[in-house]
Amino acid sequence: MNEQVVVNENTAREMMQSEKKAYTIIGFPVPLFAVLAAVTLAAIMTGKLPGGMIGAFASMIILGAIFFEIGTHTPIINTYLGGGAIVCIFGSAALVHYNILPEATVEIMSTxxxxxxxxxxxxxxxxxGSILGMNRKLLIKASVRYLPAILGGVIAAMGAAAVVGAAIGFGAKEAMLFIALPIMGGGMGAGAVPLSQIFAQPLNLEPEGVLSIMVPALAMGNAVSIVAAGLLNKLGKNKPGLSGEGELMIAKNDVAEKEIVPEKELPLDIKLMGMGMLMATVFFTWGNFLGQFVPAIHPYALMIITVAVFKAFGWLPHKFESAANQWFRFIMGYTTGALLVGIGIAFTNLGQIIEAFTIQYIILVVVVVIAAILGSGFVGRLMGFYPIESSITAGLCMANMGGTGDVAVLSAADRMVLMPFAQISSRIGGAFMLILASFLINLFLR
Incomplete structure (x- = not known):
């Protein structure tokens, strides 16, 4: 009897180990995912996809998972061009552009x-979730010392884009709004997408038209940033005085890296996620409500300011901050692929993107990234940072594609230890760019 129990325990242990090693796609074993994908794709191609959110979610999650797998395992794309995120957007846009998807399916996703x-x-x-999930001390101290370095990179990038844009005939205003802002804007979901919404109405344009110009800038900016990170790493080895070899501060004091630790996270809980969903939607509602009385600032920006104030002053108990962060992690972890497919379907015009790729466009992207490096490195040095580390975190981690771009840039620079600072750039820096965009768009329209 005891021998049987031991055998069963060993068998169970082996099965668990094999399950851990088994390759999965969005959590499903490949054979099971293939069945789910076959059913969904059959419904898509025969025009029998259910309407509403059921059909939309099923098709977008499946397509997102497939495109992510392609992007993740395709050389060059997975290293320099944003990987699965870019393939999701351009792959789904191509399905529409070349009339591969039935119109009924496109209509369901677009709606x-x-x-x-x-x-x-x-x-x-x-x-x-991203703001409330940050370390409170980090948020406060970053605004004193690290944010000026980000601001230095942003000002340099915007200024260089304007000057070069005017010089090569692209246009100063156009270069700032459609090239520099999206590159420095914190990625796709939290950057280019809300930026296109912010720009659409005041400029009397369709969001998809704006996004079609921004997406290639974002992709190219990400690629250039990764390459530049590797070059900065080599520069730091040749010029040791410019590099802290992974240490941001020249003289560690009140903003030491050891202080930047995640706040204690509560165990994952379904009820907490539901609470987080309510908080996110209410904060969004508040931003839209407040926007009725402050029309000069976009509701997204008002929402960001409100959430940041709540976090900085500690007005919410940690339980509720954790709830918002858990909901954010779920949404980001399981629906990002679906969102990117939706962006490709509903907001990305592949024909316009192809037209946007010009020599002028490429020059501007490279100029923006180089200016971000120089500006953030210079101001970072004034703030007491090593120029190389400041250029990588406050410059390149603003110019890349958010979280995935942070990993790629820091890997290329061999400075993964700087991830907390990279996250400030992607989260708080990206939020700052949305606020800046709201002011700039009103300034240009006066």
Missing amino acids: FMRGGGFLDFYIAALIT
Whole structure:
């Protein structure tokens, strides 16, 4: 009897180990995912996809998972061009551009993204959870010393884009709004997408037209940033005085890296996630409500300011901050692929993107990234940072594609230890760019 128990325990242990080693796609074993994908794709191609959020979610999650797998395992794309995120957007846009997807399926996804509000739903979770999930001390201290370095990179990038844009005939205003802002804007979901919404109405343009110009800038900016990170690493080895070899501060004092630790996270809880969903939607509602009385500032920006104030002053108990962060992690972890497919379907015009790729465009992207490096490195040095580390975190981690771009840039620079600072750039820096965009768009329209 005891021997049987031991055999059963060993068998169970072996099965658990094999399950851990088994390759999965969005959590499913490949054979099971293949069945789910076959059913969904059959419904898509025969025009029998259910309407509403059921059909939209099923098709977008499946397509997102497939495109992510392609992007993750395709050389060059996975290293320099944003990997799965870019393949999701351009792959789904190509399905529409070349009339591969039935019109009924495109209509279901587009309606879900636009009229169904999935885009706003995602952004609300992203903004609320990412800010409330940050270390409070880090948020406060970053605003004193690290944010000026980010600002130095942003000002340099915007200024260089304006000067070069005017010189090569692209236009100073156009270069700032459609090239520099999206590159420095914190990625796709929290950057280019809300930026396109912010720009659309005041400029009397369609969001998809704006996004079609921004997406290639974002992709190219990410690629250039990764290459530049590797070059900065080599520069630091040749010029040791410019590099801290992974240490940001020249003289560690009140903003030491050891202070930047995640706040204690509560165990994952379904009820907490539900509470987080409510908080995200209410903060979003507040931003829109307040926007009725402060029309000069976009509701996204008002929402960001409100959430940041709540976090900085500690007005919410940690339980509720954790709830918002858990909801954000779920939404980001399982629906990002679906969102990117929706962006490709509903907001990305592949024809316009192809037209946007010009020599002028490429020159401007490279100029913006180089200016971000120089500006953040110079101001960072004034703030007491090593120029190389400041250029990588406050410059390149602003110019890349958010979280995935942070990993790629820091890997290329051999400075993964700087990830907390990279996250400030992607989260707080990206949020700052949305606020800046709201002011700039009103300034240009006066």
